[in-house]
Amino acid sequence: xxxxxxxxxxxxxxxxxxxxxxxxxxxxxxxxxxxxxxxxxxxxxxxxxxxxxxxxxxxxxxxxxxxxxxxxxxxxxxxxxxxxxxxxxxxxxxxxxxxxxxxxxxxxxxxxxxxxxxxxxxxxxxxxxxxxxxxxxxxxxxxxxxxxx
Numbered sequence: 678x679x680x681x682x683x684x685x686x687x688x689x690x691x692x693x694x695x696x697x698x699x700x701x702x703x704x705x706x707x708x709x710x711x712x713x714x715x716x717x718x719x720x721x722x723x724x725x726x727x728x729x730x731x732x733x734x735x736x737x738x739x740x741x742x743x744x745x746x747x748x749x750x751x752x753x754x755x756x757x758x759x760x761x762x763x764x765x766x767x768x769x770x771x772x773x774x775x776x777x778x779x780x781x782x783x784x785x786x787x788x789x790x791x792x793x794x795x796x797x798x799x800x801x802x803x804x805x806x807x808x809x810x811x812x813x814x815x816x817x818x819x820x821x822x823x824x825x826x
Contacts, residue, residue: 689755691822696744698815708733722797771817779810
């Protein structure tokens with residue numbers, strides 16, 4: 678089966694999970710590329726720059742609006758339908774599992790701060806844990822949809 682046929686046969690919420698996962702991965706890559714470049718230029722961990730955070734949020738919001746609008750236009754009936762029981766279970770499980778993904782790097786960030794006393798890195802690692810948690814939620818949704826849960 679072609680990739681286009683597979684995509685057409687996906688439930689609407691699985692399509693949105695794929696779109697959001699890709700958007701968030703791209704946004705995280707954008708943010709951390711900017712921060713690594715700034716850190717290299719400074720020769721130390723760059724401080725949290727509100728401009729980078731705002732740019733990250735703007736990129737995510739614009740990309741989300743564009744892709745979600747396109748997906749909704751392609752499947753207006755599915756887009757307006759409430760989540761069924763299976764979709765609710767998938768969302769609940771994915772959200773629960775994603776919570777664990779947030780905790781592990783956040784604890785690592787706290788440990789790193791305790792050892793290295795680098796508050797700038799603490800900020801970036803906690804921000805990363807939030808990004809990873811949200812990405813993981815969408816990835817878990819995709820996995821659960823693929824497994825047929």
